[in-house]
Amino acid sequence: MGEHESRAASQTATFELRIREMVGAAERGDGAGVRACFTDDGVYHDVFYGAFQGDEIARLISDYFWRDARDFRWDIHDPVEAGGVGYARYVFSYLPTFEGAGEGRAMFEGVAICLMRGGLIQDYREIAREGAALAQMGFAPARIAKYLTKQNQELQGRAEAARHISER
Amino acid sequence: MSFANAIRAMAAAVERGDAQGVVACFTPDGLYHDLFYGSYRGGDIARLIDDYFYRDGRDFRWDMIDPVEADGIGYARYVFSYTPKAAGLEGKRAIFEGVAYCRMRDGKLLEYREVANVSMALVDMDFAPERVVELIRWQSTELRKRDETQRHL
Numbered sequence: 001m002g003e004h005e006s007r008a009a010s011q012t013a014t015f016e017l018r019i020r021e022m023v024g025a026a027e028r029g030d031g032a033g034v035r036a037c038f039t040d041d042g043v044y045h046d047v048f049y050g051a052f053q054g055d056e057i058a059r060l061i062s063d064y065f066w067r068d069a070r071d072f073r074w075d076i077h078d079p080v081e082a083g084g085v086g087y088a089r090y091v092f093s094y095l096p097t098f099e100g101a102g103e104g105r106a107m108f109e110g111v112a113i114c115l116m117r118g119g120l121i122q123d124y125r126e127i128a129r130e131g132a133a134l135a136q137m138g139f140a141p142a143r144i145a146k147y148l149t150k151q152n153q154e155l156q157g158r159a160e161a162a163r164h165i166s167e168r
Numbered sequence: 169m170s171f172a173n174a175i176r177a178m179a180a181a182v183e184r185g186d187a188q189g190v191v192a193c194f195t196p197d198g199l200y201h202d203l204f205y206g207s208y209r210g211g212d213i214a215r216l217i218d219d220y221f222y223r224d225g226r227d228f229r230w231d232m233i234d235p236v237e238a239d240g241i242g243y244a245r246y247v248f249s250y251t252p253k254a255a256g257l258e259g260k261r262a263i264f265e266g267v268a269y270c271r272m273r274d275g276k277l278l279e280y281r282e283v284a285n286v287s288m289a290l291v292d293m294d295f296a297p298e299r300v301v302e303l304i305r306w307q308s309t310e311l312r313k314r315d316e317t318q319r320h321l
Binding site: 012085127130161165 | 229231234236238239241242243245248249261263265266267269283284287288289290291297298301304305311317320
């Protein structure tokens, strides 16, 4: 194993440990445990609930995740980190508890994308097929479309999307 | 070839409509799993580009961001867009983001898969919400068949 591969393997091991700690804490409703996986200024960008920084991350878990659902299951697959960027594919599911949610579990897959600093998560983002969960929970197609439009507008507002829409 | 070079070479070949260039980024038994069009292996990957990508779109733009590789697995976030050819979509541009995750062998792509929010592009192209949800449900069915999702059902 060369130096580059050895360093990547070591970074991956640290990232895997941290991301598994984070999902384990989320599964058991341990907001402080999730928050402890982040740097002091760390930011958690959730696809449904938005961005939470530092100690506010605990509130994301207690006031949003566990307000709207229970019995979370969050499996991490194939975590990889190199150069301070970590990726991990995941399968996520939960039992919605809010009024109007359909019966049964909601499930979707995604990829966590993390910037790491000092072995902790500095920035957590995700790209997911969360529309599947909305459909499973019985959201009306028009409401799902409205949500997706908002997501698309956010993407189109980024600098990295500029060359993709320049001829519109 | 590193994963970063291979995945960027693949995206560039797609952009210029070079189907053989895409195939060349894969091992001879390599698999390309496309979210819209399904799975293509080896030389058949060229057909995915010629018969599907360029049948339905033109002016593809595909940017790979933050590629990372370790232990034979590569990930790269991407922004992807194209101009659809279908009647009624004149002047539209479809755009979505995703993550490519690949298995590598000997510097080539052994397997290409992706997680992407493709339905946001359909909504932006004014597809009827019911049709978008139909696609979402179809993709969800595929997810539910995998071993890795059984404890989630």
